[in-house]
Amino acid sequence: MTAPVLSLKDACVRYGDLTAVEGVSIDLHGGETLGLVGESGCGKSSVARAISGLNPLSSGTMMVQQEDVAVKLRTDRRFLADRVQLLFQDPVASLSPRLTVGALLAEPLKIRKIFNADTWAAAIALLQDMGLGEQFLSRYPHQLSGGQARRVALARVLTAKPRIIVADEPTAGLDVSIQGDMLNLLRALRDRLGLSYLFISHNLNVVGRVTERVAIMYLGQIVETGKTGLLFRDPAHPYTKALLSSNLTIDPQRRRERVILKGELPSPRNPPSGCRFHQRCPLARDICAVRQPRLETQADGRMVACHFPLSGGSEAMAG
Amino acid sequence: MTPSLLSIRNLDVSYPTSRGHARILIGVDLDIARGTSVGLVGESGSGKSTLALALLGLLPENAEIDAQDAMFDSCPDALSPATAQRLRGSDIAMIFQDPMTALNPLFTIGTHLVDIQRRKFPHASQADLWARGERMLVRVGVSDAGNRMRRYPHEFSGGMRQRVVIAMALLVEPKLLIADEPTTALDATIEAQVVDILRDLRSELSAALLVVSHSFGLIAELCDTVIVMYAGTIVETGPVNVVLHDPRHPYAQALLACEIEPLSSIEAAEPLVTIPGTVPDPANRPVGCVFAARCPARHDRCIEPPPLVSQGQGRSFSCWLGVSL
Numbered sequence: 001m002t003a004p005v006l007s008l009k010d011a012c013v014r015y016g017d018l019t020a021v022e023g024v025s026i027d028l029h030g031g032e033t034l035g036l037v038g039e040s041g042c043g044k045s046s047v048a049r050a051i052s053g054l055n056p057l058s059s060g061t062m063m064v065q066q067e068d069v070a071v072k073l074r075t076d077r078r079f080l081a082d083r084v085q086l087l088f089q090d091p092v093a094s095l096s097p098r099l100t101v102g103a104l105l106a107e108p109l110k111i112r113k114i115f116n117a118d119t120w121a122a123a124i125a126l127l128q129d130m131g132l133g134e135q136f137l138s139r140y141p142h143q144l145s146g147g148q149a150r151r152v153a154l155a156r157v158l159t160a161k162p163r164i165i166v167a168d169e170p171t172a173g174l175d176v177s178i179q180g181d182m183l184n185l186l187r188a189l190r191d192r193l194g195l196s197y198l199f200i201s202h203n204l205n206v207v208g209r210v211t212e213r214v215a216i217m218y219l220g221q222i223v224e225t226g227k228t229g230l231l232f233r234d235p236a237h238p239y240t241k242a243l244l245s246s247n248l249t250i251d252p253q254r255r256r257e258r259v260i261l262k263g264e265l266p267s268p269r270n271p272p273s274g275c276r277f278h279q280r281c282p283l284a285r286d287i288c289a290v291r292q293p294r295l296e297t298q299a300d301g302r303m304v305a306c307h308f309p310l311s312g313g314s315e316a317m318a319g
Numbered sequence: 320m321t322p323s324l325l326s327i328r329n330l331d332v333s334y335p336t337s338r339g340h341a342r343i344l345i346g347v348d349l350d351i352a353r354g355t356s357v358g359l360v361g362e363s364g365s366g367k368s369t370l371a372l373a374l375l376g377l378l379p380e381n382a383e384i385d386a387q388d389a390m391f392d393s394c395p396d397a398l399s400p401a402t403a404q405r406l407r408g409s410d411i412a413m414i415f416q417d418p419m420t421a422l423n424p425l426f427t428i429g430t431h432l433v434d435i436q437r438r439k440f441p442h443a444s445q446a447d448l449w450a451r452g453e454r455m456l457v458r459v460g461v462s463d464a465g466n467r468m469r470r471y472p473h474e475f476s477g478g479m480r481q482r483v484v485i486a487m488a489l490l491v492e493p494k495l496l497i498a499d500e501p502t503t504a505l506d507a508t509i510e511a512q513v514v515d516i517l518r519d520l521r522s523e524l525s526a527a528l529l530v531v532s533h534s535f536g537l538i539a540e541l542c543d544t545v546i547v548m549y550a551g552t553i554v555e556t557g558p559v560n561v562v563l564h565d566p567r568h569p570y571a572q573a574l575l576a577c578e579i580e581p582l583s584s585i586e587a588a589e590p591l592v593t594i595p596g597t598v599p600d601p602a603n604r605p606v607g608c609v610f611a612a613r614c615p616a617r618h619d620r621c622i623e624p625p626p627l628v629s630q631g632q633g634r635s636f637s638c639w640l641g642v643s644l
Contacts, residue, residue: 039506039508039509040477040506145597175362175363175533176362176574176577177362177573177574177577177593178593179577179591179593180577180590180591180592180593181591181593183591184590184591187590202506202507204507204581205578205579205580205581206579208579208581209579209591232581243507243508244581245511246507246508246510246511247581248510248514248534248536248539248540249536249539249580249581250536250538250539250563250575250578251539251563251564258511260508260511260512260515261508261511261512264478264479264509265476
């Protein structure tokens with residue numbers, strides 16, 4: 001196994017007295033799409049911002065291409081930005097309404113002081129690759145559809161020639177007939193340019209379809225991680241199981257037995273004792289309120305943080 | 320056959336623009352029987368929200384609304400501004416999409432729940448209305464309701480606020496409850512809770528339900544009948560289990576094919592299905608079938624408006640393919 005292109009170890013992100021991310025470790029390999037899944041407030045966006053350099057890590061280390069990012073940044077300010085780029089969730093909001101598509105595309109080249117005839121031609125070729133011809137160069141963001149705005153944002157990100165793209169909800173708000181286009185494009189670009197994606201989404205059907213591995217977050221921690229097929233077919237953590245079962249499907253025969261969780265997500269400002277999920281877990285026992293489970297590797301290679309992981313998904317979970 | 324609660328024939332909605340009339344709804348027929356649940360599904364620009372807002376009389380003033388027939392509960396002319404206003408909030412209630420903006424931040428939850436009842440029950444005492452509000456809050460699964468009545472919206476999470484919005488809609492005992500994307504703004508596990516509540520309430524209530532959503536999953540979960548809309552027209556309608564498992568209109572087929580099936584397609588290598596092309600400009604619509612430009616089964620007759628074909632099991636769809644040649 002080759003070394004990961006990105007490796008996060010025991011990462012914590014704190015905002016004042018709020019710990020949004022606690023002890024998260026992630027390895028992203030070359031050419032891979034890793035899904036990061038969880039509900040509002042679970043810390044997935046904080047992880048995305050930390051990896052793309054928008055939020056410093058409060059503690060823990062981040063390695064990119066086997067170099068310690070904190071160390072490299074001391075001598076090379078562009079170290080992270082040249083390798084990791086964030087594709088923002090709201091593409092229209094991430095494009096300045098005062099700039100044309102052409103100006104928006106030239107901006108990252110000018111910032112890097114590499115704007116010349118060759119790089120500009122390459123940028124235009126990139127845009128054409130995405131199905132946006134030269135007539136789009138003079139348009140403003142408000143003249144673009146949601147799908148087109150996303151392509152422009154993606155072209156901007158790619159002009160930096162990153163190795164890793166953090167895609168934050170890349171299909172949120174797109175109609176299903178367009179969503180497939182965006183996902184097909186992302187996959188084609190990954191395979192052609194050898195990119196790796198950290199793919200953040202709350203849409204489990206999409207994550208199941210486009211990721212090789214997945215990490216499930218709950219209240220700032222990873223509760224289960226491993227091969228997507230393994231986790232989605234046979235979730236071992238009761239939260240993963242509940243999350244997957246809440247996915248609405250059109251086919252009642254394929255519907256999982258629904259696990260309706262009680263209550264709301266607790267506040268990360270004041271996380272529960274022991275296992276953070278114990279108050280909502282239908283299988284919680286006494287120890288769960290006291291001792292925090294560690295993320296441990298299972299026989300099938302996945303990692304689960306649970307005192308009583310479900311084996312083979314056969315355990316009955318009464319909702 | 321249950322008696323019809325709402326019956327609309329040939330509804331057109333358009334807006335004057337500098338480029339001519341933008342036609343948002345064209346010839347829409349809508350029937351809702353008492354106590355049934357109808358799902359309205361379509362992508363952005365399909366006109367599903369316009370249809371829901373027309374029923375509530377909430378379209379902008381420059382909207383030109385024209386219907387051959389609009390009967391609500393033996394009340395003719397249900398879409399006229401005066402009638403729609405009278406029905407709104409008493410016989411027709413709405414659950415809005417975004418619970419964050421549907422509540423007034425300056426008023427307590429109790430005030431919201433009391434005020435909504437005043438039109439329907441003008442002679443009831445404040446204490447009675449308060450008690451009804453509190454009981455309804457319990458019924459939609461809000462614990463500690465007595466205390467929560469005195470709280471403000473910002474003290475509630477998204478899921479809790481959506482329960483309050485549902486409670487408000489139910490308190491007026493409407494004959495028709497319209498839910499516009501009622502769970503889109505919620506997290507997955509909270510969405511499951513709210514869907515569960517809506518399904519429970521359905522079996523207890525006499526109200527008919529109109530669910531407007533882009534999600535086939537939600538419609539399959541909550542509805543008996545589904546209406547598939549495209550570019551302001553109804554392309555297919557019928558029982559949920561018939562249409563969702565065996566769609567006949569090429570657009571309904573294409574849209575369902577775009578849905579990513581959970582489990583069956585994990586790690587599948589082939590590209591995802593899409594519908595090439597774009598929705599026609601409402602100010603410049605094609606003469607024949609609106610879907611023809613994107614339709615894989617397009618043929619010569621599609622330049623003429625397609626007929627409505629009725630088939631068994633209560634299904635009908637609007638396509639030349641249904642006509643045996």
